Structures are given as structure tokens and as C-alpha cells.
Amino acid sequence: MHPRSLKRLALLGLAAAALIAPAGIAHAQPAAPAVKVSHPIPQSLRNEHAEDREKLELLSKRPGKVGEVARKAIVLFDRHAATEAEFIMPPLTLLPVLADGKVTPDMEWAVAMTDRVRAEREQIFQQHVEVTDVLNQLIEAAEAAKDEDAKEFAEAAAGDAMNDVEILEPAVLVIGDYIRMKLAAGH
Amino acid sequence: MMSERILRIAITALLFTSAVPSLSHAAGDAAAGQSVFKSSCTMCHSVQPGQNKIGPSLFGVVGRKTGSEPDYTYSPANKSANLIWDEATLDKYLESPRTVVPGTKMTYGGQKDAEKRANLIAYLATLK
Numbered sequence: 001m002h003p004r005s006l007k008r009l010a011l012l013g014l015a016a017a018a019l020i021a022p023a024g025i026a027h028a029q030p031a032a033p034a035v036k037v038s039h040p041i042p043q044s045l046r047n048e049h050a051e052d053r054e055k056l057e058l059l060s061k062r063p064g065k066v067g068e069v070a071r072k073a074i075v076l077f078d079r080h081a082a083t084e085a086e087f088i089m090p091p092l093t094l095l096p097v098l099a100d101g102k103v104t105p106d107m108e109w110a111v112a113m114t115d116r117v118r119a120e121r122e123q124i125f126q127q128h129v130e131v132t133d134v135l136n137q138l139i140e141a142a143e144a145a146k147d148e149d150a151k152e153f154a155e156a157a158a159g160d161a162m163n164d165v166e167i168l169e170p171a172v173l174v175i176g177d178y179i180r181m182k183l184a185a186g187h
Numbered sequence: 188m189m190s191e192r193i194l195r196i197a198i199t200a201l202l203f204t205s206a207v208p209s210l211s212h213a214a215g216d217a218a219a220g221q222s223v224f225k226s227s228c229t230m231c232h233s234v235q236p237g238q239n240k241i242g243p244s245l246f247g248v249v250g251r252k253t254g255s256e257p258d259y260t261y262s263p264a265n266k267s268a269n270l271i272w273d274e275a276t277l278d279k280y281l282e283s284p285r286t287v288v289p290g291t292k293m294t295y296g297g298q299k300d301a302e303k304r305a306n307l308i309a310y311l312a313t314l315k
Binding site for chain 2: 128155158162165166
């Protein structure tokens with residue numbers, strides 16, 4: 001089990017849902033919210049999400065409290081994933097180019113997104129709080145059911161949620177500030 | 188005579204009021220608090236000395252200064268909060284973390300049940 005963010009897996013689920021929606025998915029989960037995705041997210045995150053989404057889907061099919069909480073988790077994660085896909089993660093796709101020292105006017109779309117991340121930081125944090133809460137519930141249910149697999153998954157996901165707060169979202173803000181600064185300087 | 192009685196009542200009321208917070212914590216049930224801890228905190232916090240997880244070790248947290256656990260990377264907000272984690276501060280913080288330390292990275296919404304908070308704090312106080 002890789003330590004993956006449940007929120008990220010939800011994001012991938014969202015992306016996957018967008019890709020395969022026409023064919024339809026036969027499962028009991030609520031449909032991911034419709035999101036206008038104008039820019040993609042980094043491929044590595046999409047891959048992570050695919051693995052984790054699959055895992056969460058499996059957990060949601062387990063009997064009893066573990067399955068019940070996992071189903072609840074999917075709803076929250078899908079909601080947060082919609083936020084991430086819409087304006088948090090896309091600017092990260094620019095990092096390799098920025099690291100090469102290249103900034104071009106066609107990157108301006110990312111500034112609008114990062115400004116939105118800054119403006120909605122508290123709401124985004126609140127989504128993390130709700131995700132943490134459901135992960136706590138999942139661990140509690142997993143312990144009661146002696147489900148080590150589910151417990152490990154929830155703990156790893158919590159670690160990745162903190163990764164978002166500590167690294168990913170601040171990095172997104174820095175990307176926006178950097179592009180704005182460079183474009184203003186005529187690069 | 189009358190004013191003396193009123194004064195006594197007022198003093199008694201004052202003493203009672205000021206004693207309530209500490210009484211409520213003193214009345215906390217550490218065993219019940221351990222249960223609250225298990226369901227709300229263990230995902231991120233260890234009670235072993237020096238064992239930092241997503242959150243810092245909570246061994247010895249009562250009486251500790253904010254942002255002071257060695258080898259833990261605190262948020263700037265927590266590091267500069269300059270608070271002592273005594274019972275009263277913990278009570279407020281655990282009720283609404285972002286209210287007491289705006290910008291904390293702890294993604295915990297807070298325990299709104301005062302009795303559960305008191306129990307949790309009673310448990311945390313045993314971690315030494």
C-alpha cells in the first residue's frame with residue numbers, strides 16, 4: 001500500500017470518471033461532481049490517484065462500518081477532488097518548465113488559479129479537516145473490525161493529506177507568485 | 188449587615204466562577220479521554236516520547252510551550268504562537284484549533300463536547 005492521499009485519489013477518480021463517463025461505471029457510489037477541467041494535473045498524481053481510488057472503492061464494498069465510512073469518505077473526497085482538479089493542481093504541471101527558467105505569457109492561466117487558491121485557502125483547509133475527520137472514523141471502524149488493511153490505508157492517506165497542506169498548496173501559491181513576478185518583469 | 192451579606196455572596200460567586208474551569212478539567216476522566224484520543228488523535232499523534240508522526244508527539248504536552256517538540260516541523264503559526272499548553276489553553280485549542288492558532292496545519296476541526304475535551308485533557312496530562 002503506497003502512502004497516497006485519499007483526496008488525491010478522489011481527484012484521479014474524478015479525472016478517470018471524466019475520461020470513461022460515456023461508457024458508464026456500474027457502482028453504487030454517488031457520481032463525482034461535474035467539474036470544468038480546463039487544464040490537466042501532473043501525470044504522477046493521476047497515477048497515484050488511480051491506485052488509491054481503486055483501493056477506496058474496494059473498501060467501500062466491505063461489510064459493516066468500514067464500508068459505510070469508506071462510502072462516506074468517497075463523497076467528501078470527490079468534493080475535494082473537484083476543487084483540486086479545478087484550480088489547485090493544474091499549475092503544478094508548469095513546474096518542470098519553470099525549473100528550466102522558462103516563463104511565458106501563456107502561463108497566465110495558472111496565476112488566476114493560484115490567486116483563487118490563496119483566496120479560498122480557509123475553505124480548502126476546511127475540506128482537509130473534513131477529510132481528516134472521516135479518516136479518523138475509518139481508522140476507528142477498521143480497528144473495531146480488526147481490518148489492518150483499511151487502517152493502513154487511512155493512516156497513509158492522512159499523511160498525504162498533510163503533504164497537501166505543508167507542501168503542495170504552498171508550492172502552488174509560490175508558482176503563481178513566481179509567474180506573476182517574472183511576467184511583470186518582462187520575461 | 189445587608190451589604191456584608193451581599194459582599195460575601197459576591198465573593199463566593201466569584202470564587203466559584205473562577206474555579207469552574209479548573210474543576211471541569213480536574214473532573215476529567217483520563218480513561219475516557221484515552222478513548223477520545225484513540226478515535227480522534229492517534230492517526231496523527233503518538234504518545235511515545237520523541238515519536239513524531241504527522242503531528243508532534245504528545246508525550247509531555249501539558250505544560251509544554253507551543254512549537255517546542257524537538258525534531259518536529261511546526262507550522263510558522265504554531266511556532267510563533269508563544270502559548271503554554273496548560274489545561275485552559277488546551278481546552279480552547281481543542282475546541283477550535285484554528286481560532287486559537289490561526290494558520291495551524293492541524294487538520295482537526297475540534298471537539299465541541301466540553302466533557303470529552305476535559306477527559307481528553309485529563310488523559311494528556313497523564314502522558315509524562
